[in-house]
Amino acid sequence: MPDSWRHVGRLPRTLLAAALIGVTLIATGLLKPARAQTPTVLRVSVLPVGSPVELSRRYAPLGRYLEQALDRKIEWTQSADYEASVEALVNGTIDLAMLGGFTLVQAQMRSGGKIIPLVQRDKDANYRSMFITPVDSGIRRLEDLKGRSLSFGPRSSTSGHLMPRAFLLAAKIDPEKDLRQVAYASGHDATVAAVVAGKVDAGVLHVYAWEKLVAAGRVDTSTLRVFYTSPPFSDTNWSVHADMPAATRKAITAAFLRIDGSTPEEQEILALQEATKFVPTRVENYQRIRAVAESAGLLK
Structure with a gap:
C-alpha cells in the first residue's frame, strides 16, 4: 500500500480545539489560512467504498497522473464514512474529495455554500x-x-x-x-x-x-x-472548497478533462474509474437532490 494512503475519521475534540485556536490566530493575523497558500501536497479523499488495498489499486494510476499534471504530491485518504468525507472537506483536512450527490449537498449546507463541484465521470450525470x-x-x-x-x-x-x-x-x-x-x-x-x-x-x-x-x-x-x-440524476463528483485558489481549481479541472485515453496510462485510469472521460459539473446539477433532501427532512 502506498505511503501516501491514510485513513481519516471524525475529528476528535482535541483536533477541534486546535482548530479553534487556529481560527483565533488567523483572526489576529498571526497565522495565514492554509487554503490561501499554494500547497506542495494535495490531500485527496475518496468515497469509503472498498478495502484500502482495493482503493489503492483503483486510484494509484490517477494519483500518479495528477502528481505529474499538477506538479505536487498526492496524499490519498480513505474517510471512515460519508459524513467524515463531508467533515474533512468542510474543515480543510483534505483539499479534493470525491463526494456523492447527497454528500455534496450536505457539504454545501455545512460550509455555507463554499463547496464547489469541479468534474465527474461522464456516466455520473446519469445515475x-x-x-x-x-x-x-x-x-x-x-x-x-x-x-x-x-x-x-x-x-x-x-x-x-x-x-x-x-x-x-x-x-x-x-x-x-x-x-x-x-x-x-x-x-x-x-x-x-x-x-x-x-x-x-x-x-x-x-x-x-x-x-x-x-x-x-x-x-x-x-x-x-x-x-x-428510476429516472436519471447527477451523483458522484470531485469537489473542492471555495477557499482553494482559483488557479489551483482550474488546474485540477483541466487535468481531469485532459484524460481522454490517448495514452496507455490514461486508458488504465479510465478503465479503473469505469469511465470513458471526465466532464465538468456545477452546483446547479444537484439542486434536485437538495430539494429532495429538504422535503424529506434529511438536511440537518
Missing part, C-alpha cells in the same frame, strides 16, 4: 437507482412494497437511499409508515446480500453497482430481478 427482489417475491412495482421489508444503502448514499426514498414518496409510499421493515446496508454489495439471504423482501442500489455485480457473476439473475429503475 439511476434500481430496486431488486427475488423472482418469486410477487413484487412487480413500487406500490407492491407496502407491508414488505426493504433495504436501502447507507443513509448518506444518494443512489442507495436519498433518491430511492424520493421515488417511494412519489409513489405514495412512506417508508416508515407503509413498509413492514426498513434496513440500511453498509454498501451496495451488502444490500444485494441481504436480499439474497432473505433478510429483506427487496433492496435498492445504483445501476452501475448492479451491472458490475452481474458482469462479475456475483448475482444470479435467475433468482433476483429488477422491478423498478
